[in-house]
Amino acid sequence: MTRFPIPFLKRLARDRRGVSAVEFALIAPAMIAFYFGMAEVTQALLAERRAGHVASAVGDLVTQTSNVNQNDIDDIFAIATTIMRPFPAATELQIRVTSISSDASNVAKVDWSKTKGMTALAAGSTIVVPSGVLSASQSVVMSEVTYSYDSPVNFFIPNAVTFTRKFYLRPRKSDKVLWSTS
Numbered sequence: 133m134t135r136f137p138i139p140f141l142k143r144l145a146r147d148r149r150g151v152s153a154v155e156f157a158l159i160a161p162a163m164i165a166f167y168f169g170m171a172e173v174t175q176a177l178l179a180e181r182r183a184g185h186v187a188s189a190v191g192d193l194v195t196q197t198s199n200v201n202q203n204d205i206d207d208i209f210a211i212a213t214t215i216m217r218p219f220p221a222a223t224e225l226q227i228r229v230t231s232i233s234s235d236a237s238n239v240a241k242v243d244w245s246k247t248k249g250m251t252a253l254a255a256g257s258t259i260v261v262p263s264g265v266l267s268a269s270q271s272v273v274m275s276e277v278t279y280s281y282d283s284p285v286n287f288f289i290p291n292a293v294t295f296t297r298k299f300y301l302r303p304r305k306s307d308k309v310l311w312s313t314s
Contacts, residue, residue, distance in 0.1 A: 169288040176281050179219050180295045183279035186212045186225070187297035191275030194229050198306035201314060205229065205246045212248075212277075219281070226250045226278040231271065231309050232259055238268040244311040250278065265300045271308040272300045 193208045194200055208229070213221040226249035234240045240261050245253040253259065266272050275298070282292040303309045 165287070168285065172283050172285050172288050176283065176289060176293055179216075179279060179281040182216050182219060183225075183277050183295045184297045186215050186227070186279075187275050187277040187299045189215060190227060190229055190277070191273050191299045191301040194231075194273050194275070194309055195301045195303050196305070197309065198303070199310040199312045201312040202246075209248045216279070219279075221279075223249065224280045224282070228252065228274075228276045230259075230274045230276075231311070232261060232266065232274055233271040233308055234266045234268055236268055238266075240266055243271070243308065250276070261300065270302075272302055273309055275299045275301070 190208055190212050193211065194205075197204070209227055212227055213225060216225055226247070228245060228247045228250040230245040230253050231243040232240050233243050240259050242253045242255055242257050242259055244255055261272070261274070277295075277297045279295045280292045281289075281295065283289040
């Protein structure tokens with residue numbers, strides 16, 4: 133049976149070489165996980181910000197004209213897809229743009245509604261808008277965007293997160309943005 137000499141144990145207890153390496157080995161996995169988690173959350177926040185920008189831009193582009201047609205809407209939706217880059221937008225980005233008018237008794241009704249990936253609102257249907265957005269005999273354009281962000285890493289955000297944004301904008305060149313079939 134071999135015995136360790138006492139001086140060897142005393143030297144081993146006093147030896148501080150490698151303490152930093154051991155501390156690093158203990159802390160490194162947590163720090164690396166934190167780093168990748170923050171990168172993942174940052175990407176989600178960027179996607180959310182871009183979705184808000186898409187909702188604003190779609191409404192803004194529609195309100196800059198007095199009438200729109202299907203070609204205009206298709207172009208605006210293509211611009212929206214471009215705004216979302218580098219995030220995927222083929223099925224993840226859903227857009228609805230709707231013209232809403234109120235009558236003299238301040239009842240809001242849908243004039244027209246066009247979509248990409250969402251269900252269009254029926255023309256003539258009653259719609260609820262937030263108070264202060266629409267007064268009697270006025271018109272607004274409502275743009276809605278839903279974006280489903282799915283992290284490519286799936287470490288801290290394992291499931292898709294859905295962001296929804298809605299903007300109400302007044303027409304700039306006329307009282308109402310009309311739908312043109314030509």
